[in-house]
Amino acid sequence: MPPALVIARLTLREARRRRLLLILLVLTLVMVAVTTWGFSRLWDVRVGGRPPGAIFVRTTTSQLMIVVAFMFTTVLGLSATVVSSPSISGDLESGLALSMLARPIRRSDVLLGKWLGFVAMVVFYTGGAAALEMLTVDWVTGYVPPHPLEFVVFVSAVGIALVTLSMTLSTRLSGLVGGVIALVGFFMSWMGGIVGSIGLALQNQPLMDVGAASRLIIPADGLWRGAIWALEPAIVIAGVRSAGPGAASNPFFAADPPPAAYLAWCAFWILGLLALAVWSFSKREV
Amino acid sequence: MALAGLTMTVPPGEAFGFLGPNGAGKTTAVKLLLGLAAPSSGEGWVLGRPLGDRAARRRIGYLPELFRYQGWLSAREVLGLHCELAGLPRSTWRDEVQAALEIVDLAGRAEDRVGTFSKGMQQRLGLGAALLGKPELIFLDEPTSALDPVGRHDVRQIIHSVKERGTAVFLNSHLLTEVEMVCDRVAIVDHGKVVASGTLDDLLGGQAVRIRVTGLKPSQRASLASFGELDDDGEWITVRGLDPDRVPELVAEVVRMDGRVYQVEPRHQTLEDRFLQLLSEQPQPRPHPNPSPGGRGSS
Numbered sequence: 001m002p003p004a005l006v007i008a009r010l011t012l013r014e015a016r017r018r019r020l021l022l023i024l025l026v027l028t029l030v031m032v033a034v035t036t037w038g039f040s041r042l043w044d045v046r047v048g049g050r051p052p053g054a055i056f057v058r059t060t061t062s063q064l065m066i067v068v069a070f071m072f073t074t075v076l077g078l079s080a081t082v083v084s085s086p087s088i089s090g091d092l093e094s095g096l097a098l099s100m101l102a103r104p105i106r107r108s109d110v111l112l113g114k115w116l117g118f119v120a121m122v123v124f125y126t127g128g129a130a131a132l133e134m135l136t137v138d139w140v141t142g143y144v145p146p147h148p149l150e151f152v153v154f155v156s157a158v159g160i161a162l163v164t165l166s167m168t169l170s171t172r173l174s175g176l177v178g179g180v181i182a183l184v185g186f187f188m189s190w191m192g193g194i195v196g197s198i199g200l201a202l203q204n205q206p207l208m209d210v211g212a213a214s215r216l217i218i219p220a221d222g223l224w225r226g227a228i229w230a231l232e233p234a235i236v237i238a239g240v241r242s243a244g245p246g247a248a249s250n251p252f253f254a255a256d257p258p259p260a261a262y263l264a265w266c267a268f269w270i271l272g273l274l275a276l277a278v279w280s281f282s283k284r285e286v
Numbered sequence: 287m288a289l290a291g292l293t294m295t296v297p298p299g300e301a302f303g304f305l306g307p308n309g310a311g312k313t314t315a316v317k318l319l320l321g322l323a324a325p326s327s328g329e330g331w332v333l334g335r336p337l338g339d340r341a342a343r344r345r346i347g348y349l350p351e352l353f354r355y356q357g358w359l360s361a362r363e364v365l366g367l368h369c370e371l372a373g374l375p376r377s378t379w380r381d382e383v384q385a386a387l388e389i390v391d392l393a394g395r396a397e398d399r400v401g402t403f404s405k406g407m408q409q410r411l412g413l414g415a416a417l418l419g420k421p422e423l424i425f426l427d428e429p430t431s432a433l434d435p436v437g438r439h440d441v442r443q444i445i446h447s448v449k450e451r452g453t454a455v456f457l458n459s460h461l462l463t464e465v466e467m468v469c470d471r472v473a474i475v476d477h478g479k480v481v482a483s484g485t486l487d488d489l490l491g492g493q494a495v496r497i498r499v500t501g502l503k504p505s506q507r508a509s510l511a512s513f514g515e516l517d518d519d520g521e522w523i524t525v526r527g528l529d530p531d532r533v534p535e536l537v538a539e540v541v542r543m544d545g546r547v548y549q550v551e552p553r554h555q556t557l558e559d560r561f562l563q564l565l566s567e568q569p570q571p572r573p574h575p576n577p578s579p580g581g582r583g584s585s
Contacts, residue, residue: 001370003371006367006370006371010356010367014356014358017358017359018358094354095350095352095353095354096353096354096355096356098322098348098350098352098353099348099350099353099354099355099368099412099415100371101322102320102322102343102346102348102350103343103368103371103372103373104340104341104343104344104371104372104373105340105371106340283324285317285322285323285324286317286322286323
């Protein structure tokens with residue numbers, strides 16, 4: 001097995017042995033159970049004294065799912081950052097890297113292996129949790145998001161971007177410092193996105209530029225917009241579009257997927273940062 | 287630490303002691319040889335390959351001074367992982383791991399998590415990992431620093447056994463008596479430069495004897511220089527390089543000159559004596575504004 005895959009397997013094994021996967025599984029099951037119960041209660045809502053129709057329940061569910069997805073993406077982003085930020089610096093500080101890197105492997109094998117391990121965790125966790133949530137919501141409300149696969153891809157991409165940023169910082173900074181920087185960047189990106197939405201509502205170009213810049217600097221908010229779009233039913237998109245730019249500026253609404261050029265930028269951002277991490281790690285003394 | 291002009295030869299089946307005060311550049315030299323640190327300038331070779339070469343590292347075992355293994359793995363799993371990272375054929379892993387566990391006396395704790403091990407046991411495990419795959423060259427950086435006397439004795443036995451099978455051992459240690467017991471050659475490094483190297487006999491200058499004697503005139507005391515290099519402090523006369531068989535002859539000469547002999551101590555200069563002597567002879571370095579590894583080295 002190539003050394004990078006050995007390290008990736010080791011990273012997953014560590015997550016399992018340290019009960020990270022078990023804890024994530026339990027927390028996800030609790031979250032899914034609670035939200036499913038909440039969605040099921042939508043049938044008890046009375047509209048004008050009468051039971052709600054299926055359209056009302058499914059439309060409401062679609063918007064609540066975006067809120068749940070927001071919560072899930074925040075938890076994923078925090079978890080991905082906290083877990084990956086000490087990944088390189090921790091091994092260097094403890095001396096674990098010394099024993100590994102004296103073996104006939106490249107430093108890039110270690111870094112890419114850990115990255116692959118974290119990426120696998122992000123994708124499996126996102127895919128598993130999203131599938132479970134969508135299945136149970138479908139079961140209790142009959143609602144299925146229009147683009148479930150795209151949702152998993154966009155949310156996973158948010159996690160992957162944060163893992164990559166954290167690991168790059170981890171090649172030079174302690175886990176604590178790198179983690180704080182990555183988290184601040186994560187939240188600043190979201191804040192920038194909200195500022196951009198306000199700019200859209202007010203038709204204020206400078207504010208819109210702030211939003212656009214923040215999505216380029218750290219693509220967390222830009223990718224999150226893709227996840228919103230993947231959950232947004234056509235009926236809501238049509239309704240909001242007809243209401244004008246003020247309604248479309250809602251930070252929990254996206255009428256269109258991110259443009260292909262932006263997705264290309266995100267891929268370049270992630271791969272470029274990964275290359276920077278490999279270079280940075282290869283140049284430092286162990 | 288700036289390193290310059292290090293050339294060290296460790297023939298197969300020999301142990302090489304690399305000594306020096308704290309900050310002399312010992313660990314930096316080992317890291318350079320293993321490619322764990324890059325020289326700011328210069329070049330070097332180990333096992334005939336450039337520094338950090340992966341093919342060379344395949345033939346090298348390494349026990350770092352300050353290290354840790356994955357505490358959530360068992361000792362057997364750690365060694366299995368290192369077999370895999372070392373690129374050993376999968377068919378050999380089981381035997382390699384078992385042999386390493388038995389050599390370092392950890393077979394009874396093979397399935398226990400490394401996180402539960404004492405520092406001494408972790409050092410034994412590190413030594414076992416360094417022995418995997420029967421490397422041609424092993425770097426041991428302070429291999430006995432966390433061990434009790436029994437553990438130190440065991441490590442010395444292990445070093446002797448790996449020497450016998452033709453492995454070259456490069457030993458970094460502050461414990462000079464240990465170096466004296468296991469090493470065939472030594473190099474003493476200070477401020478990045480080798481200040482002395484050679485076999486222990488070369489370095490220690492052979493045998494010596496101390497005589498506490500009175501009643502001799504200065505000229506008579508000086509005449510004893512015919513027996514070897516003389517060091518006279520007025521009370522004790524130390525004669526270096528004297529064959530032990532000639533000690534009675536030396537005493538007879540003192541008595542013949544009407545000297546009164548109170549004590550005769552056959553004395554072998556220890557490595558510690560020589561180490562301290564060599565370091566005291568070194569000029570104090572000027573502060574280096576930008577310490578960095580660099581220079582030429584080979585092994």
